[in-house]
Amino acid sequence: MEKKKYICPVCGYDKLEQSPAESYEICPCCGYEFGTCDYYCNSNYPVDVGYEFNYKEDEKFYSYVRELWFRQGCKWYHKEKMPRNWNIKKQLLNTGLSESEIDKLLENYKSI
Numbered sequence: 001m002e003k004k005k006y007i008c009p010v011c012g013y014d015k016l017e018q019s020p021a022e023s024y025e026i027c028p029c030c031g032y033e034f035g036t037c038d039y040y041c042n043s044n045y046p047v048d049v050g051y052e053f054n055y056k057e058d059e060k061f062y063s064y065v066r067e068l069w070f071r072q073g074c075k076w077y078h079k080e081k082m083p084r085n086w087n088i089k090k091q092l093l094n095t096g097l098s099e100s101e102i103d104k105l106l107e108n109y110k111s112i
């Protein structure tokens with residue numbers, strides 16, 4: 001049987017080895033390191049959300065990190081893990097965003 005995989009709440013990558021709530025795994029796609037609130041590997045921007053949040057549950061925080069990822073062109077942190085037929089829209093649907101929300105995001109960051 002295949003090992004259970006987990007979904008990244010930032011980018012929707014669905015092959016994380018550990019539960020984001022219980023690990024310090026770095027998402028190979030967006031580069032977000034779970035279990036930290038002040039360190040975002042893939043970013044040149046400091047992650048300072050300016051309010052108290054629960055990093056395990058706060059969608060507002062994840063959407064902030066998602067925006068940072070978009071601002072940098074949605075680059076893969078571990079490029080070698082990027083599937084050849086990678087579809088960003090399909091992947092983002094795993095986060096629970098609606099198609100129109102994703103379209104809006106993609107529209108706002110046309111550079112990718």
Ligand SMILES: [Zn+2]
Nearest residue numbers: 008011027030
């Ligand atoms: Zn991710």
